Amino acid sequence: MAPHPVRSAMTAYLVRRLLFAGFVLWGAVTIVFLVLRSVPSDPARLILGADATEVEISQLRSQMGLDRPLVVQYGNYLADVARLDFGDSYRYHKGAIGLVVDRFPVTFQLAAVAMVIAVVLGVSLGVVAALRVNRLADRVVSVLALLSQSMPSFWIGIVLILVFARQLHLLPSGGHGGPDHLILPGVTLALPFLAILIRLTRSGLLDVVHENYIQTARAKGLPERVVIFSHAIRNALIPVVTVAGLEFGQLLGGAVIVETVFAWPGAGRLLSDSISARDYNVVLAAILLIAAGFVAINLVVDTLYGYLDPRVRLGR
Template structure:
C-alpha cells in the first residue's frame, strides 16, 4: 500500500509539469502586453521596459519557463504584476474561502444527491422517483449564473432571509453553496439511482432479504456500499468541475476566494497570479483523484492494493 502511494505521488510530478507548461504557453502566447498592463495606461515606455526586465518578460520564452520552473521547485510562484506581493501569499490568503465553499458544496451535493437517488431507487417509477428525476433534470440544465441570481433575487432581495454577498457567517455560505452544489446534487442523484437499481438486482440483495432484513436495511447497508465505488469516482471527476464553477459563483456572490482572485488576474493580465492559481487548482484536482483511487481499495476488498 505504501509503495503504491509513493508510486502514485511520483506520477503526479509529470502531470503537474505538463499542466505548468500548458498554462505557461497559453498565458504567454495570448495577445496583449502584461508589462504595459501592469504599468498602467499612462506609463512611459521606459517604465514599461523596466517592468518587462524586472519580470524577465524580455527573455526568450523557453528561458522564462526554465526560470519559472526553477522558482516553483523552491516554492516561489513569483510576484503578482499588480500588487507586487508573492503569488503564493495571495493564494494562501484566499484559499480557505474557496476550500470552504467547494467543500460545503461537495458535501451538499453528495449527501443530498445520494440520498435522493437512493430513495428514488427504492421505489422505481413511483411518484418520488419521478419527482427526483424532474428535479435533477432541472438542476443539471439550469446555468450556474442564472440559478445564482434567481436564488439571490428570491432569498435576499424578496424574502431578505439571507445575505446576497460576501463572506463571514454561516448564513453567507448558504446561497453560494446551493448555487455551486445544485447541479452536482442532480448528477449524484441520477448516478446514485441508476447504480442502486443495478445493485438492487444482484443476487446478494435477494440473499440479504432471505436472511430476514427489512428493505430499508437492505438498501442502506447492503446495496449502498456496493454502489459507492462509482459514486466516489464521480466525486473525483466532479471536484474539478466544481472548482471551475466556484470561479463563477465567487464572482456572483462576491466571495473572496481564489476564483475571484483568478478572474481579476485574468482581467489584469497578471500572468504570474493566474499561473499560480491554475497550478493550485490542478494540484488540488490531482490530489483529490489520488485520494479517490486510494479509497477504492478501502471500499471494495476485491480491488487489489498496490
C-alpha cells in the first residue's frame, strides 16, 4: 500500500528541517572555533597562571595540540565536539560540558516562564489591540509595547527589584527558589519579547480581517467572535509563530543579562562569568549548548508552523 500522502509529505518536511538543523549546528561550532582561536590570549598561559615558565607553557601548548596547524586543530576540535568532550574548566577542575548541563535546566526554566508570559500576554494584548484598533485600549497596549521594547533589561530588572523586593517586599530580589523567585526575572526577560509579539499579533490580525475568507465567514452568518477566533487568529498567528521561534534565541541570549541581575544560577550567568575569567572550555560548551537549544526550539517551531499552515505541511 502506498504511504499516506499527507503523512509522507510531513515526514519529508521534517527530514529537510533536521538536515538543515545539523548544518546550522556545524556552522555554530565552526564560528566558535574561529573566534576562540583569533582572540589574543593564550589558553596554556591562562591555565598555568602568571608564574609559569616559557618551557612549561610550550610543553602544555604541544600537549593541547595548539602548536599543530589550524586545520589539524579544527579536525581534532570537531572530533572532540562530536564526542561532547569540551575539556575541563580550569576554574572548577571539572568537565566543562557537565558544568553547563547542570546549569542549563535552570536557564531553561527561566526562558520557558518568560516565553509563556510573553506568548500568553503578547497574543491576547495583540488581539485586544487589533479588535479595538485606534481606540483607547489599542493606544494603551501600543504604549505598553513601546515601553517594554525600549527599556533595557538590566534597567527594568533593577527597577523591578527596587519596587517589588525593596519597597513592597512582595517578591524575592534574586536567587533560585520557589515559583515566586521566577516572577521578576521571568517578566524582565519576557518584556522585549512581549512587545514584539503584541505588534505582530496586532498587525497580523489587522491584515487578516481584510482577507476575502473573513468576508466569507461573515457572509455565513457566523457571530463576530467565531469569525475572529476560529477563522482569523490561526492565520494571523502563522507569522507570529515564526518570529517567536527566532526570538527564542534572543531570549536565551537575554538570559545572560537577566541571570546576572537576579543572581540566577543558570547557564547564562555561568557563560558571562566564564568569559570574564577566560574559561574558554566552559564558554565553548555553553555557547554550543545554547545554540543546540536554539536549533531544537526552531525545529519545534517549524513543526508547529507546518501544523498551522497546511500549505507548508503539504510542500506546496
